[in-house]
Each structure stands twice: as structure tokens, then as C-alpha cells.
Amino acid sequence: MAPEQILEEFEDLEKVTSFFTNKFTELQKKYGGKFIVIKDNNILFAEDSFEKVINNINKKGINIKEVVIKFIPAKGEIILY
Amino acid sequence: MIFDLNIIKTPASERVCINIISRFPHSFGGIMAIIDTGSPKTIISAKDVYILKLPVNNFNSTIPIRGFGRGVIPAKEIEKFDFIIKSRDGQLKCVEMPVNIIDTCELNKQPRDIQEHAYKIESVIGLDFLRNLNLKLVIDIKNNEAYLEES
Numbered sequence: 001m002a003p004e005q006i007l008e009e010f011e012d013l014e015k016v017t018s019f020f021t022n023k024f025t026e027l028q029k030k031y032g033g034k035f036i037v038i039k040d041n042n043i044l045f046a047e048d049s050f051e052k053v054i055n056n057i058n059k060k061g062i063n064i065k066e067v068v069i070k071f072i073p074a075k076g077e078i079i080l081y
Numbered sequence: 082m083i084f085d086l087n088i089i090k091t092p093a094s095e096r097v098c099i100n101i102i103s104r105f106p107h108s109f110g111g112i113m114a115i116i117d118t119g120s121p122k123t124i125i126s127a128k129d130v131y132i133l134k135l136p137v138n139n140f141n142s143t144i145p146i147r148g149f150g151r152g153v154i155p156a157k158e159i160e161k162f163d164f165i166i167k168s169r170d171g172q173l174k175c176v177e178m179p180v181n182i183i184d185t186c187e188l189n190k191q192p193r194d195i196q197e198h199a200y201k202i203e204s205v206i207g208l209d210f211l212r213n214l215n216l217k218l219v220i221d222i223k224n225n226e227a228y229l230e231e232s
Contacts, residue, residue: 006173009110050197
């Protein structure tokens, strides 16, 4: 695995992190309680279960490694770790 | 060497996260993991196990995890998980350490509500990560700054 490929992957992750941080409130309003699928800072779709996300990804022929899947907690919900 | 962390602000709270890249054979890809000082172990979530296609059947079972979603979640251990973190000045640091992963094969036999909840949980970086890499964790929420520093 070339260092350039790794740096590119980090760059992509940083873009998504930044998008997620800046837009969290907006995303929660729209997609709270759902999984969202993000590619190039665009929401491709949202589903209410991981299983449905995977089915949809397969149906649309999307490469799972080219998207980011995040669960957005509903407003007022906090996930403890 | 300093490794910056990301503070994700939500309306009522903050999360401190780190981006890592798995370079485990055939399972290359990024993980946005949460720094969890309440966890003694680093745990790769069910979602990330699925996305990275980690071959769960190749690893040995370990103590099931309580508190990672609902109920007790079956887990396995990768003795040498190979991944990379990036420093503030752009250097790449390769890391190899044991991590727990959610046993998605067993998880998928659990009741649906347990499965669904487990897939919502992100991967967590536990205290073992700081110990293995000899890192100091600094979080200054007020000034929106968080980083790891080699000590």
C-alpha cells in the first residue's frame, strides 16, 4: 500500500469528519435516528437500519469502501460508550 | 510527535475522535473511532468489521463485551491489528496491537433489536491504545483542542 494512497484515504476521512462536525445539527434535524450514507460530502441516502443500508448499497451497485456510513442519534438521544 | 484528535460537537455534548486506517491484509480502509477512556480495550465496531470485511472466522473468541450496545455482544480478538495514524506534521505512524472486534457472525444470530443497536455503535479507542503507544491524551474542551502526544 503506497503512502500516497494512505494519505489520500486520510484526506477523505478528514473531509467527512469536517462535514459531519459542521453539519451535525442540520443532519440530526433531517436524519435523526437513521443511518446516513455519505460520499464526497453528499448524503446519498438514509435508512432506519444497517441491514437496509447494506441492501440499498448492493442494489445501487455502490462500492462500500467508497462511502462512509454513520448513525445519527435522534434529537435528545445520547449514545454512551 | 503529536496526533490531533477531532472534536465533534453535537447540540448537547462533544465526542473526541481519531481517524485511523486499517492496513490489515484485504481489509484496507478508514475508521472514525471514538476516544473512550472508559474502555480498557480498543474495539472495532460491528459496522466497521462489516465494511472492512474483517475475516471474523479466522480469529479466536474472547470475553464477550457488555455495554457495547444492548446485552452482551460476542467478540473476537485480533492479536496483531495493523493500522496507521497520522501526525500533526503529516507523518504516518504504523501501529500493531491487539484489538477486540465484534463477532458479526454471532451477532447476526442475536435478536434483531440487539443487532440493530450494535450496528449503531462506533469503534472505540480504549486505554490500551494509549498504553501500547505510550501516548499522553490531552483534551481541552473549552479551547476546542484535543491531541495525543508521545511521552
